[in-house]
Amino acid sequence: MNNKENTKGRIQLILARTVAYIILIFLSFLCLFSFYMLIINATRSNFQLQSGFTLLPKDHFFINLRNAWNDFSINIPRGMLNSFFIAACCSVLTTYFSALTAYGIHVYRFKLRRFAFYFIMAVMMIPPQVSAVGFIQLVYKLHLTNNYIPLIIPSIAAPVVFFYMKQYLESVLPMEMVEAARIDGSGEFYTFNHVVLPIMKPALAVQMIFSFVGSWNNYFIPALLLDKKELKTVPIMIAQLRSADYSKFDMGKVYMFILLAILPVMIVYIILSKAIIKGVTAGSVKG
Numbered sequence: 001m002n003n004k005e006n007t008k009g010r011i012q013l014i015l016a017r018t019v020a021y022i023i024l025i026f027l028s029f030l031c032l033f034s035f036y037m038l039i040i041n042a043t044r045s046n047f048q049l050q051s052g053f054t055l056l057p058k059d060h061f062f063i064n065l066r067n068a069w070n071d072f073s074i075n076i077p078r079g080m081l082n083s084f085f086i087a088a089c090c091s092v093l094t095t096y097f098s099a100l101t102a103y104g105i106h107v108y109r110f111k112l113r114r115f116a117f118y119f120i121m122a123v124m125m126i127p128p129q130v131s132a133v134g135f136i137q138l139v140y141k142l143h144l145t146n147n148y149i150p151l152i153i154p155s156i157a158a159p160v161v162f163f164y165m166k167q168y169l170e171s172v173l174p175m176e177m178v179e180a181a182r183i184d185g186s187g188e189f190y191t192f193n194h195v196v197l198p199i200m201k202p203a204l205a206v207q208m209i210f211s212f213v214g215s216w217n218n219y220f221i222p223a224l225l226l227d228k229k230e231l232k233t234v235p236i237m238i239a240q241l242r243s244a245d246y247s248k249f250d251m252g253k254v255y256m257f258i259l260l261a262i263l264p265v266m267i268v269y270i271i272l273s274k275a276i277i278k279g280v281t282a283g284s285v286k287g
Contacts, residue, residue: 041255064256074237090155091211102165124159168203
């Protein structure tokens with residue numbers, strides 16, 4: 001009887017794993033297929049793209065690359081540098097100050113602690129579009145248009161990232177570790193920077209990826225604040241290519257630019273994903 005139950009259990013486990021693998025393979029295919037089609041379309045001319053769908057690459061990859069790179073209406077290297085600078089600054093500020101805020105509310109016991117937490121959660125419920133008009137008016141009053149400051153500094157306040165960091169700290173940071181650091185004479189900022197942050201490496205890496213991608217793909221606010229050609233970011237330049245006159249519109253060039261715009265994001269993801277695996281592995285070894 002026990003053998004039959006064990007056999008039945010193994011069969012059910014194998015079936016469950018098979019179904020899980022099938023679902024994962026299907027989801028992976030959906031994710032990779034769109035990227036594959038982007039690469040294929042970047043190798044096709046505008047006429048070939050209009051002629052229909054194909055799964056095989058063509059011979060216009062370098063032609064599209066040259067046309068996109070030499071387009072007089074945009075400056076791809078400058079646009080990518082602008083986007084990278086803004087995205088890198090936003091990702092660093094977002095993760096650091098969100099982790100610092102989460103650490104303060106998690107570690108310190110003060111009267112308004114619960115109110116501060118719920119206030120930040122309430123701010124998280126407000127869509128960014130609601131405050132966009134007032135924010136744009138404030139930027140114009142301060143004469144900060146065509147400036148990266150209003151695109152970078154507000155990233156310090158990130159309620160979603162704060163909530164993630166707060167939950168992560170509750171699961172990995174024992175108060176005894178903080179108290180031991182204080183007994184050894186460590187200052188609060190030294191404790192946070194040298195004791196707490198190394199523990200939070202996996203969470204920091206995850207949020208840096210999300211923050212970097214979100215800032216890199218941000219179009220709404222930069223499009224309202226940046227009108228100088230040398231300050232424009234990648235999403236604005238892609239929109240310019242798409243809104244070009246139909247007689248001059250080159251879809252192959254647009255696909256090539258989108259492909260070039262994705263590459264830095266992929267590089268950042270690969271670098272930080274290694275940090276995630278390293279942090280999780282280190283945490284499991286210590287446990």
